[in-house]
Amino acid sequence: MRQKNKPAKSPVAGIVDSPAALSAALELPAGALDYLEWRADCLPAGLQIPPCRFPWILTVRHPLEGGKRNLSATQRRQIFAALLPAAWAVDIEIRSFASLAGTMDSARSRNIRVVASFHDFKKTPATGKLRDLAARARDAGADIFKVATRTESPADICRLLDLFQSSSLPLAVMGMGTLGFGSRILFARCGSALNYGWLHRPNVPGQWPALELKRMLASA
DSSP states (O other), X not given: OBTTBOOOSSOEEEEEOSHHHHHHHHTOOTTSOSEEEEETTTSXXXXXXXXXXXXXXXXXXXXXXXXXXXXXXXXHHHHHHHHGGGOSEEEEEGGGTTTTHHHHHHHHHTTOEEEEEEEESSOOOOHXXXXXXXXXXXXXXXXXXXXEEEOOSHHHHHHHHHHHHHOSSOEEEXXXXXXXXXXXXXXXXXXXXXXXXXXXXXXXXXXXBHHHHHHHHHTO
């Protein structure tokens, strides 16, 4: 999914979550990645999204889903509003749909995509809950449902794979933990619409460097 171009088969987004990651992102040549994710909750307050050759996915993560700086809903709304004009997409947790409803409306009015996300750093929930979350994302009008969970067993992988058969929304699926590395390649091969990698250092166990992930997926 590139702006104005044919979508990449397995699009990779590099995570910009520190000044060092931002410096690395701005030095990337054309075609090195497909997207960049601006983790506003991790970056210095007031830092603006710079012009770049890659589309930006903007997120201000909820504290209960890995967000830094313990930002309130009001602070998150203000940050989204300030940075929204530079975004190609916004990533908003399903748990934040009510508190960030205005942000979602503003994104849609600007033709900015909405990625509805769910993160569980302790486990992979039961199939029924994952399907319910996908349905909530669909019913809210999201463009993509993104799910990242801890994967410690083949059963965890199977529950996530089930989403590719049961969800009508495009999916971005990632594993963390013991089976994180392998699961991310598998889910990308299954059609994950966004595949994230680090530019400075990993955010979670089982996460690939973005450039290495891009090379591996492009070689298939």
